[in-house]
Amino acid sequence: MALQGYKAEQVINGTFGEVWINGEYVAEVTGLEAKVTLEKSEVNIVGKLSKGYKVTGYEGKGTLKLNKVTSRFIKLMNDNMKQGKQTVCTIVSKLADPNALGAERIVIKDATFDELTLANWEARKLTEESVPFTFTDWDVLDTINA
Numbered sequence: 003m004a005l006q007g008y009k010a011e012q013v014i015n016g017t018f019g020e021v022w023i024n025g026e027y028v029a030e031v032t033g034l035e036a037k038v039t040l041e042k043s044e045v046n047i048v049g050k051l052s053k054g055y056k057v058t059g060y061e062g063k064g065t066l067k068l069n070k071v072t073s074r075f076i077k078l079m080n081d082n083m084k085q086g087k088q089t090v091c092t093i094v095s096k097l098a099d100p101n102a103l104g105a106e107r108i109v110i111k112d113a114t115f116d117e118l119t120l121a122n123w124e125a126r127k128l129t130e131e132s133v134p135f136t137f138t139d140w141d142v143l144d145t146i147n148a
Contacts, residue, residue: 030071036064062137070129107143
């Protein structure tokens, strides 16, 4: 269905975003971005000057942003990293502004965080964390329909 028009109050406010990691609510989250980038191979076609492209795969990457309130990621990853094990998680994103036309929920599967910050702080500054990750799969649970 094509959206013919919309009201300003229907634009989704990220303040109403929520995140769960392995089923645990993450109250300190301030932002989440997850993107899938298509991997393509060039295809040369005779009689054409332009290149063609064939999708040959995809790559999932994202970043989770949080206020530093707990040692959540140190607890989640420290022991595994020291033992040479990979920490694999499921991330659920929910965006549900009460003025919007609905809610959107996405499950990010097989998320692996790229790094572990052990310390990062400055005097007179609120501490935040930015945690990049990769993932291999996702499911769309709810979409917003016009």
